[in-house]
Amino acid sequence: MRNVCVFLSSSPGRPSDVAAVVGLGQELVRRDLTLIYGGAHRGLMGVLADAVLDAGGRAIGVIPQALVEREVAHRALTELHVVDTMHQRKAMMFELADAFVVAPGGLGTIEEAFEQLTGLYLGYHRKPVVFFDIDGFWPRLEAFLDHALATGMLRPEARALFRTASSASAALDALDVW
Template identity: 45%
Template sequence: MLKSKKWICVFCGSADGASPAYLETARCLGRLIAGQGHGLVYGGATVGAMGAVADAALGTGGEVVGVIPDVIMDREIGHTGLTELHVVRTMHERKALLAERADAFVALPGGYGTLDEFIEILTWAQLRIHAKPCVFVNVGGYYDGLLAFFDRAVAEGFIKAENRGLILVAKDAAEAVGIIERAWNLREEAPAHDARLDELVK
């Protein structure tokens, strides 16, 4: 049983995406995060999958914290209906605050920004700066090519095999939340346990 409120950071696109499955997965994730009593931390925008995940969490009675750079806020896409909205100066400050507030990270389908944010979080995990679960939601095989690239990087000696295990993969929102909750419970029940996170998806 989780002892205190946990926060899940969701990285996702500011676009809707070509398939309706992308927005529906974002909405489902927002509902699940709030419905399970967790908080949502995200990039603070109203548009695309970002707006969908936030609105779904809010609509389910959840707490949502947004972090957005002022240059984006000035374009009038900042979400003003959140529990908290932090307006920062730079993208670097945004990433740092998102990482600080979160207990886990999820990447939904997205573009350059999503990958930039999530890959940096994975790099910090590789450097043992944090030990928070990091989950790709591979909607319709969206991340198949990227996951194959990571496997190639292992084969070519650029990523250690044990660090490849930091990358968790879920097929949908429900599986992603389940993986995260099992990781949290594992750490609370046995903080010294050193099991690889990829065991959680077996």
């Protein structure tokens, strides 16, 4: 594993999110892993990229042209790939990544993560996905999945793919033992 794609919010989040995301960036560099992410300088996305770059690591962003035009792109990255659409963004991040970490985020983060979980479940890829649970962010999503399982809407094999870790090191360790 060389390249880890992190899905996370372009919103600022809580102070605990910021601290944990900085720790994740530092841990990526400590393990000589390259960050792949959505290419923004705002919110937790920017915090993570800056943490990686400040620690001497590599950060590769993938961003749609429309967001570049809104001045959202991080201009100091190791590489910045500009694509036409959100779909192309997700496809390129998938191609570049060996594994995925999902930090706190909103609709976009969840959509990106569930696309990878679905692909994993259907056998389209074998790239691990781990949810980084900062200060209890993901348990309600886990409860929803348990409800879907209990009502027959989700298979046990699919539910088993949803894995969480409560620290940056545990999240990256979980990717190694997938």
